[in-house]
Amino acid sequence: MAHPTPLVISNINTALNDSNWDALVIVGQSFDSGLTDELLEEIAKLAEVDKRIGKSEVSFVSDSVKQGRVVLAPTGPLNRYFDDVRRYFDAAKSAAKSLLEMGSVKPLLVVLGNEDVKYQNATVVSYLGFCQTFWQPLEAREALGDSIEPVGLMGLVGENVDAAEASAIANGQYVARDLCGTEPERMAPPRFAEYCVEEFKGTNVEVSVIDDMAKLESEFPLLWSVARASIEVERHQPRVIRLEYTPKGNIEKTLMLVGKGIVYDTGGADLKVGGHMAGMSRDKGGAAAVAGFMKAVSELAPIGVKVVAEIAAVRNSIGAEAFVADEIITGHSGIRVRIGNTDAEGRLVMADLLSKLREEALDEVNPTLFTVATLTGHAARAVGPYTALVENGAAKAANVGSKMVEMGDLIADPCEVSLSRREDYDFVAPKTKADDLLSSNNGASAVTARGHQFPLAFLAIVSGLDKHDIDSEQPLPYVHVDIAGSGIDGGDWQHGKPSAAPVSALIKTFIG
Ligand SMILES: [Zn+2]
Structure with a gap:
């Protein structure tokens, strides 16, 4: 079936009131702003009895959104110098597994952004994280049918999300x-x-x-x-x-x-x-x-x-x-290559x-x-x-x-x-006049310097x-x-x- 087509919805209220989406996934650092009041209240109430909220992934059945089921996928910390947008990617990858297990085929994604410019593509990156999990190997699809990739459409909530770029990257x-x-x-x-x-x-x-x-x-x-x-x-x-x-x-x-x-x-x-x-x-x-x-x-x-x-x-x-190693083969450029390995x-x-x-x-x-x-x-x-x-x-x-x-x-x-x-050039230099270039040493690269x-x-x-x-x-x-x-x-x-x-x-x- 290929990757899910991304459909961008700019207004969050419109999106949450659309019952065509069968699950709501929210990816973010915390879940105390950026959503409708009703949903925020529901999450706050839940957080009183479930300390996992904001710390690990939680899903629940909701009355306040038309999708009925909600997955909260926390990114973890975003503010340290070594944090990067992969926090969103990883949270999405894992939430995608939950979606598949619960049987969702048309999920709606809300990404709670971060002001830091390094998170400017958080929504597209999250979408790509879902695509990574949804992909199944070609042989698996050929043996079991396209139904093993059941998610065909995904809603992305946001105002500045480039659906064309997201789709092109996902397809690539x-x-x-x-x-x-x-x-x-x-x-x-x-x-x-x-x-x-x-x-x-x-x-x-x-x-x-x-x-x-x-x-x-x-x-x-x-x-x-x-x-x-x-x-x-x-x-x-x-x-x-x-x-x-x-x-x-x-x-x-x-x-x-x-x-x-x-x-x-x-x-x-x-x-x-x-x-x-x-x-x-x-x-x-x-x-x-x-x-x-x-x-x-x-x-x-x-x-x-x-x-x-x-x-x-x-x-x-x-x-x-x-x-075999030792052979000398002249390449397209005219360079005589000694095979090292x-x-x-x-x-x-x-x-x-x-x-x-x-x-x-x-x-x-x-x-x-x-x-x-x-x-x-x-x-x-x-x-x-x-x-x-x-x-x-x-x-x-x-x-x-x-x-x-x-x-x-x-x-x-x-x-x-x-x-x-320069050592890299020295390393591949010829040892005799019989050749111009050495392809490699005869050892594993992992134990070879440079x-x-x-x-x-x-x-x-x-x-x-x-x-x-x-x-x-x-x-x-x-x-x-x-x-x-x-x-x-x-x-x-x-x-x-x-x-x-x-x-x-x-x-x-x-x-x-
Ligand atoms: Zn090899």
């Missing part, structure tokens, strides 16, 4: 969750491509898919090296998927994204052992987020912004044809796509490039559940990362900037973007976005719901 996140959260056969590369073709059919986003193996082998040699062991199984063969949105009228800026779509990561010849393979169907989260971002862009149809997204959908299999495959599948976009970018208006990937365990260790941003010099000079941090914080999709340093920062150096060199930094005549801003820590809600890669990071941060920063 829904697509990102579907693509990320599917098992390896259901979302093997050809089926990933089919999903995209179907999703963007008849929209303002053009989709093209490269499924010619000879073309993939010659034009994307690094991607091909990862894909090699998957070629003999037709249903596992790789795809390069391009999604393109061109606005009507003048173009003022161009966003160019590459998404890592490893539909399953066995680790390859450097096989994941000791139980570390489970959950690796989510290694396509970057590609999923990029496609989800395009879905939101498609709905918002922004003027002045062109967006190009390229997805490397590849299965990192193991077999007789598998690539076949489990560091995400940077390889994105390298040739990024190199091609670097060529295209030179002819585009005001371009910014991105790679979005569940790239390193190190990112998750270093910044926990945040999206890690690593910028090249041109992106840093343009404050691209800091803008994403600022806007991500306002929409419950938080990011942190990590700096790119394990999530040095891949930016690799990606910049392998794509030729290092020739387009602030010391060049044509600098190209480039941000590497590592969602290994933020991509799955709660960090349980096998069972957790995909968070759809950084779809809303990207929309808020570059589109909204």
